[in-house]
Amino acid sequence: MDDVLGDLVEGFHEEASELLEDLTDLILALEEDPGNKEAAEELFRKAHTLKGAAGLVGASRVSEVTHILEEVLEDIAAGKKVFRAEVADLLLQGFDYVKELVETFAAGKTADEEKHKHLLEALLTLKEGEKSSDGGQTSSPDSIGNDFLLKLAPQAWAKILDVLEEEKKSVYQVVLKFDPELFFTGQDPLLIIDDFLKAGDVIEFVCHAEELPPLDEIEPERIYTWFEIYLGAPSGVLSELEDFVEFLDPQLNFVLIREPNYESLLSSLSLDATVCRDLRNVAGSRLGNIKKLLTAIHRVLVLRPGAEETPALSNLAALLKEECLETALETHGHERLRCVVFALCVFAWMLSGCVSSGLDGESEKNVEETLKDLCRSLELLLGEQAEGKDFSGEAKPKDSFPKERKKVLKEILRQQKIYLALNRSSKDRFGPSLFRVISCIALALGCSDVAERVQLFSDLEWDACLDVLNHLEALVGGEEEGEARAAAEPGSSSSAVIQAPVQAHQPKGRAKKYLRIEESRVEKLFELAGELVVAKNSLPYLVRKLELHWGIPDAARELKERYQALEQISRELQDLAMEFRLLPVSQIFQRFPRFVRDVSRSLGKQVRLVIEGEETHFDKTVLEKIYEPLVHLVRNSLDHGIEPSEERVRLGKEAEGRLVLRAGREGHFVFIEVSDDGRGIDPGRIRDAAVEKGLLSEQAASQLSDDEVVQLIFHPGFSTAKKANELSGRGVGMDVVKDVAEQLGGSVQLSNSPGSGLTVRLTFPLTLATTKVLVVRAGGGIYGLPLEGVEEVLRVQTDQFQLLGGKEAVYLRGRTVPVVRLRELLGLTGDSSGEFSYVVVLKVGVGLVVDDFENELDVLLKPLPGELGGVNLYAGGSLLPDGSILLVLNPEELLAGGGTSSCLLLEAETL
Incomplete structure (x- = not known):
């Protein structure tokens, strides 16, 4: 049984999480296009589905909050409410809390009662505030009044309904929540209450003191209590009662005065089917007794009673009232059941009133109609339709449904x-x-x-x-x-x-089957696929040995054919395994519409988010680590980049800023761009900030180009903001972006247009499982260079090397490229003289002179063991086909600290 319940909760958790994601997307879509009726209806349906799913698994807190939000959505879908930003705020806040409740329920924990109470009150206040400010439409007094009525004790219900049944007086409901500072306006709330108490017979008077603080914290001038008064008075005094409070400020005081009747008591009450099961569990025998009484009343009515049968009918009606009241007393502790039980009580008192007024003419018709309504309500609660019969015991035709x-x-x-x-x-x-x-x-x-x-x-x-x-x-x-x-x-x-078969019916060619597999097993498969790619690289080495050393060309040719087949299979296996790790970037992008909306509203800016290429697939590891850098970039665009609407209009731009999240694929690389049409980066401000913070001298700063200056934003702690705020200005954003990108084997590029905007591009390898490297030789050793950082390989004559400022350089197609010799960087011995040398031109703009280069290899890069693991000069190591170890170099670390000047990269750009 516990397993079944666990499966139900797990299924609800998954379904609710998906529904909540869809709800957020629909809210944002509707905010952008308030006239989208289909989105409004879909929003309401999904909220209704969520409430129903919560009711099925007993997540009452989720159902309770969702019901409040569903009422707002129902008005929107019906065209009764205009969807505005304030409405979106209410819905987003509400569903955020629903998400928290779902997680709490799925974890088997109990929601914080105090927090739930306060948040529920806040949502109700927001909801009512929205209704009252929406085109003059206010919440229905009947709906609000019934909310207060439901919290009264059942004995109070009985006294109120007794007055309605007598029809000699009307009932007046008065709710007074005074401004806590009312005494300072010269008004006395006790005098106001006294006026109401003298206006009629007091049926019920409730003083609510839940918010009363401890005695030593009470301020005598403040009001901590609020009041409910139910009066029996002649009809037509409603306006007189309203005069008692006409001088109160409606913005600071809550006042409800209404004259409830049977119709108004039932108009806003719903017999929610989700509580039927709970009600049967709590008061099943009572409901059965009510059913028997209704059946007896129905039989008396069929006999068309005369004067002699009327007392028996009155007795039955009185017993029905008593049974409904007992049901109310038994179930009053269950908050969710009160609405249904109260409705049953109202029906019972209505029926009793109709009987007591006589059964001639219109009264008999009223009795029959009331009886039908009560029977239908009880059918819903007891599931009597399963019997196919009504309370008379006769078969019920299909068309008897309302x-x-x-x-x-x-x-x-x-x-x-x-x-x-x-x-x-x-x-x-x-x-x-x-x-x-x-x-x-x-x-x-x-x-x-x-x-x-x-x-x-x-x-x-x-x-x-x-x-x-x-x-x-x-x-x-x-x-x-x-x-x-x-x-x-x-x-x-x-x-x-x-009699549909239980065995699965599988349409030919259309069914898909899925397996749930632990992530660790998929990761192991992915790792083994990479190992296989590396292992098959040893076969060409064996082919050469068979041909050159062992002199067996036939065996070499056959092994080469086998290698081709193995190459194809291993490549397909690796591609398939890689697909397990490739996930659409939409999983990250879909978090930003809500983020951009909330941040832009807090900044008072108008920003439109555009998402492109969200179907692009990225390595799972990249997606797991890229969200935080993207948050920094988006936050900077919103805070620093995009101007306020007034400033944009003054500059001749559209009032609404444009922020673009774009993803795509280029060869073996994927990229993400964050661009905006805001201010861009002012190189002058960067120079001044760098000098002010002591990063550069004034002379050094003046010698840097604008593009070089802009790169300083990646320096840890660097910021141009005069004062830090909750969004930015602390200088801990762009350095994080660069660090994460480099850790993932990627890079960051800036495209700056001062006054027009900024684009930041993050580029990553398509997969992080295997790495393509260029194998080079230097000083008798063999090393690898990540191919993603290599621009081209040149064969350069010795006399083509030139000395510029005491350092070597080579002239390449109209530009001068500074070069450095790998054997010198690594401190290797040996003579590098010869007629020509090989220069590996790196994408950072520096040439690396090597003795020789060989082929490209797919290697499974692994961290170096022991103390070597802390040497940043090496990105890792791998095995070559002949079993020897290949050390893969980290070019940036090599150029920055491997025996040459730390300004080498800067000089490359300067040259």
Whole structure:
């Protein structure tokens, strides 16, 4: 049983996480296009689905908060509310908290009651504030008043309903929440309360003192309590009561005065099907007694009672009231059940009032209508439709469903068919939730056998699900065509549906199967694929030995043919294994619309985020580590780059700034760009800040070009901001970007246009599993250079080397490239003289002179062991085909500290 419950919770957690991601995306899309009716309706449907899923697994806190947000979404979808930024704020805050509740529930923990209470009150306040500020539309007084009523004790319900039943007086509900500083305005709240108490007979008076602090902390001038008053008074005094508080500021004081009746008590109450199960568990026997009383009342009504039967009917009505009140007393501790039980009480008192007023003419009709409403409500609670009978014990025809209920069920079934069609490719993820919904619909329609069968369906039985949906559609009278089809096609008849096989029905050529595999096992497969690529590199070495040393050309040729096949297989295996690690960058990009929205609003700027190339795939390791650098870049663009709207308009730009996140692939590399159309970087400000912070002297700063100056932003701790804020200005952003990029074998490039914007490009290898290296020789040793950092290899005559400023350089196609000899950098001995030398031109603009170079190799780069692991000169090591060790150099570390000047890279750009 625990395993089943655990699976349900796990399934709910996955489903809720996906729904919450979709909800955030839809909210942002709707904020950008408030007139998008489809997005509004989809938003409401997903919130409703989330609330229903939470109810099925007993996540009451999630259901409670989502219900508040769902009400706002319902108004938006119906066109009653205009979607504005303030509404988006409310929804995003609410669903953020829902996400926190989902995580807490999935972890088996209990939500913080105090925090939940405060956040729930804050959401309700925000919701009501939105309603009151939206085009003059305010929250319904009936809805707000009923919220207060539900929290009263059942005995208070009975006293209020008794006054309504007598019909001699009206009931007036008064809620007063005074401004805590009301005394300072010269008003006395006690006098106001006294006016209300004298206006009629007091049915109930409640003084709420929950927020009263300890005695030693009380300030006598402040008001800590609020009040509820229920009065019995003649009809027509509502305006007089409102006069008592006409002088109170509505912005600082909450005042509710209304005259509730049966209709207003029921108008905003809903018999939520998600609580039916809990109510049956708590008060199942009481509901059964209510059912028996209703059946007895129905039989008396069928007899068309005269004067002699009326007392018996009155007694039954009185017993019904008593039973409903007892039910209320038993269930009042369950907050979620109060709404349903209160509705039952209202119906019972309505029925009693109709009976007591007589059964002639209109009164008899009212009794029958009230009885029908109460019966339908109880059917929903007890699931009586499964019996196919009403409370009279007679068979209930299909068309006895209320029209409104037919309409709702029809729409639910239509949506499920659409859901089924859209998610056939993701059956393992969406199947369980679909089957639960269909099962609930079948129970509501009285088809318990169908509901049980659907629960046994496997993830692949979606064709059978379609048959069930068609059958249920016919039962509810949703489509004549569906009904006719159900009668004509054997596969869609009632018996055929009920006897649908439990074994998976797999459509040919369309089914996909999935396995859940531990990440460590996938990583091991990926590592072995890399090892295989490296291992097959030894075969060409053996081929050469067979030909040259052992003199067996035939064996060498056959081994070479085998090598070609092995090369193809190992490459395909590596590509396939690499796909396991390649994930779409959308997993990172999708976090930024919300981030950009919130930050830009906090800065008071208008910014439009554009995302391009989100389908580009990156290595999993890159995606795991790139989010923080991207946050720094985006934050800098929003804070430093993009100007406020007024400044942009003054500069002749559009008021709305443009921020672009772009990803793409170029050969064996992938890139991410963050660009904006803001101020760009002012080289003059960078120079001044560098001199001020002591990074450069004034003379050295003046000799640097603008492009060189801009590179100083990567210096740790560097910032041009006069004062740090919560977003930026601490100088700990761009250095992190560069460090992470280099750790991942990538690089950072800047494209700066002062006054027009800045583009930062991060480039990474497509995969981090194997590394392509160029094998070179120097001083009798063999080394590797990462191919991603090599621009080209030149064969240079000895007389082509020139001395510039005491250092060697070579003239290459119109530009001068400084060079350094690898054997000197590594402190190797030997003579490097000869007619020519090989120069490996690195992408940083420096040439590396080597004795010779060989071929390119795919190597599985591994960290060096022991103390060598701390030597930054080497990026790692690998095995060559002949079994010898290949040390792979780190070019930047080599040039920066390997025996040459630390200014070498700077000189390369200067030359």
